[in-house]
Amino acid sequence: MMASKEFTLDPGARALLNDLGISVARVLRRAQLPAGLFAHGAVTMTTEEYYRFWEALDAEAADPDLAVRIGRTLSVEVFNPPIFAALCSANLRTAAERIAAFKPLIGPVNLDITGDPAGLTIAIHWPEGPTPPQLLVTTELAFWAALARIGTRREVYPTHVTMRRVPRPTPEAASYFGTRIREGGTDALAFSAEDASLPFLTEDESMWNFFAPELRRRLSELEASATTADRVRAALHERLPAGESSINAIAGQLMLSPRTLQRQLQAEDTNYQAVLSDTREKLARRYLADRSLPTSQVAYLLAYDDTNSFYRAFRRWTGLTPEAARNEGHPTPA
Missing domain, CATH: 3.90.1520.10 (H-NOX domain)
Structure with missing residues (x-):
């Protein structure tokens, strides 16, 4: 949402x-x-x-x-x-x-x-x-x-x-x-x-019936103003900790077919894999800023099947391992 x-x-x-x-x-x-x-x-x-x-x-x-x-x-x-x-x-x-x-x-x-x-x-x-x-x-x-x-x-x-x-x-x-x-x-x-x-x-x-229509109207206005990429990012924030990163899962939450979702993202000059990767990178940097979270837990929260997959992705994004980013003191995005 x-x-x-x-x-x-x-x-x-x-x-x-x-x-x-x-x-x-x-x-x-x-x-x-x-x-x-x-x-x-x-x-x-x-x-x-x-x-x-x-x-x-x-x-x-x-x-x-x-x-x-x-x-x-x-x-x-x-x-x-x-x-x-x-x-x-x-x-x-x-x-x-x-x-x-x-x-x-x-x-x-x-x-x-x-x-x-x-x-x-x-x-x-x-x-x-x-x-x-x-x-x-x-x-x-x-x-x-x-x-x-x-x-x-x-x-x-x-x-x-x-x-x-x-x-x-x-x-x-x-x-x-x-x-x-x-x-x-x-x-x-x-x-x-x-x-x-x-x-x-x-x-x-x-009283609820009095409030609800106005709240729904305001929510509809908010969602109508959002880009498809914004909506995908919001859905990923909810789904990734549950282990779900597939386009089918996210499209289902947005009540779209995977093909329609990709088409809408292409109209915004992006694609599902790019939004997924960008969202994971930003979340990874934020999670790594919390030194109490082990790297394996960060990988889990980002819905990676194993820690090695997360390591490869993080090195692709930053040129560093997660531990090196932590030790250099700049895991959070600029």
Whole structure:
């Protein structure tokens, strides 16, 4: 699914920071953003600006448990329309599917929702480029626990939480999540099947029917403005970690035949193999910047059949082995 190339920060963020006792003016000044940023409603930011905002917030608060404080402070009043609409769902499973569908309206982030008899897993895929601030990632995960608790009015805890860059453990974080944050190849958390199916006391189908048409209209406009190559890249971000890289799999997700997909890409002076290779290279550079990820895990996340295939591809892209790129300190793209 295509996502906006910019993040949207709602005015509710100002109320949230006020509730946390954090000066909005000081955060904006640290982030080198305009002082009157929130004066005219919702704000759109580039990825770089959005990440600067979160880095400045982290520095200003100087609190290792800020993500937990945000999770505990979140309320319906600070949610944007897609999130508020999701609270109208019957349960967390349905809410997650709805948020995943409309998350692209909020920013260039894709959510991979996996539901099975064992439970519900929510994985977050960030945009290409700089690594997202640790506070932002932890807060995104804390949000899901908060959403489950606001909807059910019960102390729902995830069964496990993983992050590519794990923050320093604190008792507050362990208490909030009910489990220790562990290192993993993806920023994700999971809930038991029982908790994912707990009824939301906020369920309101008539309110959802009020919100949904406008959200769908905005999503259609966003997808209509995207190039085919953009749409293929977005689909690859979701499919590669699941081991799928074939044109048949991606064409199926985009509801096109492989032949039609190739024809549309050729009209943009590219082809499927070129987009696949470019996407893999950029993701490889980003993954290698995280030294906690072994090379074999990077190869797996890029849907290579074996590590040797990844080595050959990386050398073709860069003239270096993955280890050499890491040691020289420039695995991330310029």
